[in-house]
Amino acid sequence: xxxxxxxxxxxxxxxxxxxxxxxxxxxxxxxEVVKVKSMVTQEIDLNGALADAGIAAWETDLAExxxxxxxDLPSHILVPAIHRNRxxxxxxxxxxMHEVGRPAPTExxxxxxxxxxxxREHLREKFLRARMAVSxxxxxxxxxxxxVVVESEGNGRMCLTLPEVLVSVVGIEKVVxxxxxxxxxxxxxxxxxxxxxxxxxxSMWTGVTPGDGxxxxxxxxxxxxxTRALADEVGRxxxxxxxxxACLNVCPVYERVGGHAYGSVYPGPIGAILNPLLKGTGDPQxxxxxxxxxxxxxxxxxxxxxxxxxxxxxxxxxxxxxxxxDDSVPKPEAVAMRAAGYAFGNARRLRWAxxxxxxxxxxxxxxxxxxxxxxxxxxxxxxxxGAAWTGARDLPAPxxxxxxxxxxxxxxxxxxx
Amino acid sequence: MSDARSEILxxxxxxxxDVDPAALPVESPPGAAPTDVLTRFAERVADYRAEVVRCSxxxxxxxxxxxxxxxxxxxxxxxxxxxxxxxxxxxxxSAAELDRVDAVVTACRLGIAETGTIVLDHEADQGRRAxxxxxxxxxxxxxxxxxxxxxxxAMPRLDPGRPLTWISGPSATSDxxxxxxxxxxxxxxxxxxxxxxxxSTSTSVGDRDGS
Ligand code: SF4
Numbered sequence: 001x002x003x004x005x006x007x008x009x010x011x012x013x014x015x016x017x018x019x020x021x022x023x024x025x026x027x028x029x030x031x032e033v034v035k036v037k038s039m040v041t042q043e044i045d046l047n048g049a050l051a052d053a054g055i056a057a058w059e060t061d062l063a064e065x066x067x068x069x070x071x072d073l074p075s076h077i078l079v080p081a082i083h084r085n086r087x088x089x090x091x092x093x094x095x096x097m098h099e100v101g102r103p104a105p106t107e108x109x110x111x112x113x114x115x116x117x118x119x120r121e122h123l124r125e126k127f128l129r130a131r132m133a134v135s136x137x138x139x140x141x142x143x144x145x146x147x148v149v150v151e152s153e154g155n156g157r158m159c160l161t162l163p164e165v166l167v168s169v170v171g172i173e174k175v176v177x178x179x180x181x182x183x184x185x186x187x188x189x190x191x192x193x194x195x196x197x198x199x200x201x202x203s204m205w206t207g208v209t210p211g212d213g214x215x216x217x218x219x220x221x222x223x224x225x226x227t228r229a230l231a232d233e234v235g236r237x238x239x240x241x242x243x244x245x246a247c248l249n250v251c252p253v254y255e256r257v258g259g260h261a262y263g264s265v266y267p268g269p270i271g272a273i274l275n276p277l278l279k280g281t282g283d284p285q286x287x288x289x290x291x292x293x294x295x296x297x298x299x300x301x302x303x304x305x306x307x308x309x310x311x312x313x314x315x316x317x318x319x320x321x322x323x324x325x326d327d328s329v330p331k332p333e334a335v336a337m338r339a340a341g342y343a344f345g346n347a348r349r350l351r352w353a354x355x356x357x358x359x360x361x362x363x364x365x366x367x368x369x370x371x372x373x374x375x376x377x378x379x380x381x382x383x384x385x386g387a388a389w390t391g392a393r394d395l396p397a398p399x400x401x402x403x404x405x406x407x408x409x410x411x412x413x414x415x416x417x
Numbered sequence: 418m419s420d421a422r423s424e425i426l427x428x429x430x431x432x433x434x435d436v437d438p439a440a441l442p443v444e445s446p447p448g449a450a451p452t453d454v455l456t457r458f459a460e461r462v463a464d465y466r467a468e469v470v471r472c473s474x475x476x477x478x479x480x481x482x483x484x485x486x487x488x489x490x491x492x493x494x495x496x497x498x499x500x501x502x503x504x505x506x507x508x509x510x511s512a513a514e515l516d517r518v519d520a521v522v523t524a525c526r527l528g529i530a531e532t533g534t535i536v537l538d539h540e541a542d543q544g545r546r547a548x549x550x551x552x553x554x555x556x557x558x559x560x561x562x563x564x565x566x567x568x569x570x571a572m573p574r575l576d577p578g579r580p581l582t583w584i585s586g587p588s589a590t591s592d593x594x595x596x597x598x599x600x601x602x603x604x605x606x607x608x609x610x611x612x613x614x615x616x617s618t619s620t621s622v623g624d625r626d627g628s
Contacts, residue, residue, distance in 0.1 A: 004578070009421075010421040010422040010425055011421060012421050012424060012425060016421060060602075061592070062590050062592040062593070062601055063590075063592035066592070066593075079591065079592055079595065080592075081592055081593075082595070085594060086593055086594055089593055112593040112594065112596045112598050113598050115593055116590060116593065116598040116600075116601050119601065120600070120601055120602060123602065124516070124602070127512070127602070128512045128513050128516060141577065144577040144578070146577045152588065152589050152590060152591075153588055153589070153590045153601040153602050153603070154550065154588035154601060154602035154603025154604075155601065155602045157546065157550050157582065157602070157603060158550065158602050160546075161546040161547050161550060162512050162547060162550075162551075172425065172429070179572065179575075179577045180445070180572050180573070181445070182572065183445045183568050183569050183572045184445045184446065186568055186583075187532075187568050194591070196585070197461065197531065197532045197533060197585070198529075198532035198533065198534050198583070198585040199585065200465070200584065200585050200586050200587065200588055200589050200603070201582065201583065201584060201585075201588070201603060202581075202582070202583035203546075203580070203581070203582055203583075204577065204580065204581040204582075204583075205580045205581075206577055206578055206579075206580075209539075209579070209580050211509075211545065212539055212545040212546055212547075212580060213545075213546055213547075213580060221425070223425045223428065227425060227428035227429055227431075227432050228432075230428075230429060230432035230433065231428075231431065231432035233435060236432075
């Protein structure tokens, strides 16, 4: 890249990377930059750093624009505004567009075509004016120094082509060895991500092209925990991720809780392993992520680059547990698990526990009124520490008779009940 | 920040201490091998809601003229070898000037049949990246010998030293309730003129309904 006229910077962490970008912006005395949708600039909170330096960052991906104007956070890798419906989007456009640029037309309806046209007008003004752009990259090619951005709207092409100065932030895991090796990745990414044979636009550029596009090109190679993830022999496979989002779309947990519940830039199954790998264990929020899975394995099945997410989840759970083993106050789960281990360890103890739970089931169903889909009785609110759990969920009541008791009574179903 | 560089690289080396450095060759799976590359190309491009016009070499100028709306302002790159009436040649128009242009006519580097993609490498017959981006209508002339079967066939024919733009249909988004909308920032209309020595025919979205 250097040979082709690009300036290469290395960044150990978010602070390093943001400093480089703010410096470039200051050198050119710009007070606004246009941005191509990129997870990595969210990871380092570039918009925040630019705002602190008095520089406005305009998101130009339609969904990112909706998220930004709505003072909101993305909830999906591919369609960050999937949690917003068309009426909300219309409302956001009417309320906010005029504060930051060309206003939304007053006759704006909630038709997606009309909303998209409003975004086109609003953003075109910014594209034509912008002197500096910031992008990420889907891939970087080692042998040629080429960067690749895959997109559909054309906002990427606008940012990569029209401004005078371009800064691209590239995680060091994005590097592929040769140009020829892009071939498989370019075929995999659109198919796994949107189900298309090819996405509408892919841009590739190598440094500066005289007379065409930005004449000053910077590349920030970012570590920010990637070498930590690389050092984890089981976890390092997560660095292969091409952010196609297929694992989110099949994940039953993601489907229920949505992207915001992960409390991080990378949601879903990949986020559940990537965040702890990048940041390490210790923070309660990050430590909870490896547990946000039923280990059903659907994410592994769809992943085009064969990341064994369940394997890494289990591995990370071990790390979390090991890191907490010496906590002086045991967690309620640890107590419960120890009790369960004790009960399951011996047949007589288990029989006794089952009898108690059957009694509890009878008692709980008496107080609880609700029924779960399928007709099974739900227990009411649990008293004591269990209340937090049942506050937002139905707890299926324990069955009145245990399987083992039923087996003894009916000889495994051979005797009529 | 050369110290950051050596620090990161040494972290990478430490992290990979247990790994055999011999790089495994990555084998790319073979691409598709359709029997009729041109027909597949035409179908796949049309599948992306672009219009495809097939014609013989002496019809190119006429078909290009048909694709333009009368009276619109048309820009062409300096090296284009198709006559476009009333078009002016790009000599470094500013982005704001380009915004007042209605259409652009270019050649391409190659076409990929399996994925319905045209690839521009922005040589003189295709022009700067900006001219195929800002105007709303893009007419791209593709010659039969430029069409390859699949992505693996395309890679060795491309020069990574040049800027490359891969285009598969017009600009599109599905960001609002996953409903597909064409044309957000790039050209909203893409017309591919495929020059293959046959009589002219045209394929567009409507023609393929029920097929
Ligand atoms: S982990 Fe696999 S499936 Fe999930 S986003 Fe990454 S590449 Fe796609």
